[in-house]
Amino acid sequence: MSATTRTPTTPESRTASRSARLLGDRRLPVLVTAGLFLAMYIAGLGRYQNYGFGEPQVFLNLFIDNSYLLVAAVGATFVIMSGGIDLSVGSVIGFTTMLTAWLVEDVGLPLLLVVPISLGVGAFGGFLMGYVIHNFEIQPFIVTLAGLFLFRGLCLVISKESIAITDSAVSTLAETRIPLGLGDLSIGAVVALVVLGVAFYVLHYTRFGRRVYAIGGNEQSALLMGLPLGGTKIAVYTMSGFCSALAGLLFMLYIQSGDPLHAVGMELDAIAAVVIGGTLLTGGSGYVLGTLFGVLVLGLIKSIIQFEGTLSSWWTKIATGVLLCAFILVQRAMTARKKT
Amino acid sequence: MTTPTRWRALTRHHLFWPVAVLVALLLVNVPFTPGFFAIHMTNGHLYGSLVSIVLFGSPLILVAVGMTLVIATGGIDLSVGAVVAITGALTCSYISDQADQNSLSGVFLAMGIGLVAAVVCGLWNGFLVARMGIQPIIATLIIMVAGRGVAQLITDGQIITINSDPYQLIGGGYWLTLPFSIFVVAAVVAVTVALTRRTALGLLVEAVGGNAEASRLVGIRSRRIKIMVYVFCALCAGIAGLMISSNTSAADGNNAGLWIELDAILAVVIGGTSLLGGRFSIGGTVIGALVIQTLTTTIYTIGVPTQTNLVFKAAVVIVVCLLQSPKFRAKVFGARARSAAPAEPAAVADAAPKMEVS
Numbered sequence: 001m002s003a004t005t006r007t008p009t010t011p012e013s014r015t016a017s018r019s020a021r022l023l024g025d026r027r028l029p030v031l032v033t034a035g036l037f038l039a040m041y042i043a044g045l046g047r048y049q050n051y052g053f054g055e056p057q058v059f060l061n062l063f064i065d066n067s068y069l070l071v072a073a074v075g076a077t078f079v080i081m082s083g084g085i086d087l088s089v090g091s092v093i094g095f096t097t098m099l100t101a102w103l104v105e106d107v108g109l110p111l112l113l114v115v116p117i118s119l120g121v122g123a124f125g126g127f128l129m130g131y132v133i134h135n136f137e138i139q140p141f142i143v144t145l146a147g148l149f150l151f152r153g154l155c156l157v158i159s160k161e162s163i164a165i166t167d168s169a170v171s172t173l174a175e176t177r178i179p180l181g182l183g184d185l186s187i188g189a190v191v192a193l194v195v196l197g198v199a200f201y202v203l204h205y206t207r208f209g210r211r212v213y214a215i216g217g218n219e220q221s222a223l224l225m226g227l228p229l230g231g232t233k234i235a236v237y238t239m240s241g242f243c244s245a246l247a248g249l250l251f252m253l254y255i256q257s258g259d260p261l262h263a264v265g266m267e268l269d270a271i272a273a274v275v276i277g278g279t280l281l282t283g284g285s286g287y288v289l290g291t292l293f294g295v296l297v298l299g300l301i302k303s304i305i306q307f308e309g310t311l312s313s314w315w316t317k318i319a320t321g322v323l324l325c326a327f328i329l330v331q332r333a334m335t336a337r338k339k340t
Numbered sequence: 341m342t343t344p345t346r347w348r349a350l351t352r353h354h355l356f357w358p359v360a361v362l363v364a365l366l367l368v369n370v371p372f373t374p375g376f377f378a379i380h381m382t383n384g385h386l387y388g389s390l391v392s393i394v395l396f397g398s399p400l401i402l403v404a405v406g407m408t409l410v411i412a413t414g415g416i417d418l419s420v421g422a423v424v425a426i427t428g429a430l431t432c433s434y435i436s437d438q439a440d441q442n443s444l445s446g447v448f449l450a451m452g453i454g455l456v457a458a459v460v461c462g463l464w465n466g467f468l469v470a471r472m473g474i475q476p477i478i479a480t481l482i483i484m485v486a487g488r489g490v491a492q493l494i495t496d497g498q499i500i501t502i503n504s505d506p507y508q509l510i511g512g513g514y515w516l517t518l519p520f521s522i523f524v525v526a527a528v529v530a531v532t533v534a535l536t537r538r539t540a541l542g543l544l545v546e547a548v549g550g551n552a553e554a555s556r557l558v559g560i561r562s563r564r565i566k567i568m569v570y571v572f573c574a575l576c577a578g579i580a581g582l583m584i585s586s587n588t589s590a591a592d593g594n595n596a597g598l599w600i601e602l603d604a605i606l607a608v609v610i611g612g613t614s615l616l617g618g619r620f621s622i623g624g625t626v627i628g629a630l631v632i633q634t635l636t637t638t639i640y641t642i643g644v645p646t647q648t649n650l651v652f653k654a655a656v657v658i659v660v661c662l663l664q665s666p667k668f669r670a671k672v673f674g675a676r677a678r679s680a681a682p683a684e685p686a687a688v689a690d691a692a693p694k695m696e697v698s
Binding site for chain 1: 416468472473474475477478479481482483484485486487488489490492493497593602605606609615645648649650651652653654655657658661662664665666667668671
């Protein structure tokens, strides 16, 4: 736990009832999300047991099918934790699929060279946005909105048509499965889990992570404490750009094509996952593991809709919206509690 | 002596830069399309590039005008695109269910249902923002995410096409030689300007945007004002939804009004309304929306591949925001910056409210 995430014990909260103390616990949203995930999973087990819902591979598929979302959401967690927002996530993902597909297929560069180029471009885009946000004091919302337009436009500049990837290195990577005894994971899922682990370490156990919390908690105080405000902010957006580009690579592996309309609106999925995972949108409070559960819940909604068969895909959007609403209200109840 | 002062007064006017950009964009077209400003009469309807810019820009103007008031209170409404889709979907599905799609009463009822749904969305947003105290970006994100799902639910995932002449008038019809939608937009803008500038309402909105708590303490019902602007914004989006679905005679839950919230915010920003709230300019917003529509048209007419449209928009967002940023002006136009340098603490104080918004 970092220093900024401890709730001060006021005399009132000591006398408050147990439920009130529980409401004040910052881990509550994560626990609620984890509980929700479990409940949904168990409900799914009961309902679709005969259709093979209980197989371990169905569970592992949650990681495989949502690897890119997990990586993007981890990047978004850092930005939101610092009190900002990044709307360019979906566009950067789309642009990365397009750029890699174009470089591999039309230019003919080896994948080994294309991967660092793509990651570098994504990180540089994030750096630029962070630079503008910090140095010119323009709201993150509007700067990353410009990023959204820019990267989506650049996708279309590369090509209006989707580019199928037939490169053997890509298909080998995409088809590689890592056996886990009960089932297997794709390369993408493993990369996503590694990213999650690194993010967990960085956010909760390093100086940089504490700075992110501090800036999200109160930027003025962080500045007065002498924290390197600009450097941290720019680093956060650079990381988000990097994560988005990495998510784009995973998405490209998953879908084996580049398309200018890939991942439209995925920034909303990422933000929703972060919120459902219990990170406060005002910044300064939350856990990376919460984001993992947020992504898993969203993934499970999709799986359940698939298993249900009669439900249409738009129910995903409605369910996501309802969950988002519920968790925002929970957060609100908690922050209202804290203020009194 | 008087000419420079007058020039200076002119350039200082808040509409100067938006109008200058608009005029410059319009002029760019002339070398590429010689008869760009020509307007001719065919079958009693006026046609011409200028008319079509206003016609195609109508829904955007409507949404942007509603968005202006929301932004003036220091909020933002991301749900307008989804509201456009919901209104269009409800109205079209109601009309398509009717035996006689041309019956006037049926069309009015359908439009009423669509607009009521829009108002409900606005009430919900307003409730979350004003009563529950949730950040506007987040509160409106809910309908932005779920709304398109609801719209697709209404249309059953299909694109509903209708064949109703009275309904087609709103978005595609002509009246008194001009596209009917221009009259709708003019009416909405006139009512908005009258309400905000001829009554104290505009002042109250700006007061709430300047400092919601202070305005509450001096006796302004800031919550009620906030709910009102979200309802108004959703209503504008609903009318835009009617217009869009009427123009294409179809409701598409997935694509109707896609990205319109972003264009609307852009229009508001170009028009000179600060995203921090506290002041607004309806005239600026209308011009901002026209700038965006002209930009789109220009890109089409000068033969730049249309897909670069978004890149241009991104450039415009960045340039406009940089020009509005005091820090950027201080750094780039150095001379004035040095005289402003001692005011550094003030700049920090100014920066404080920004963080709440972001």
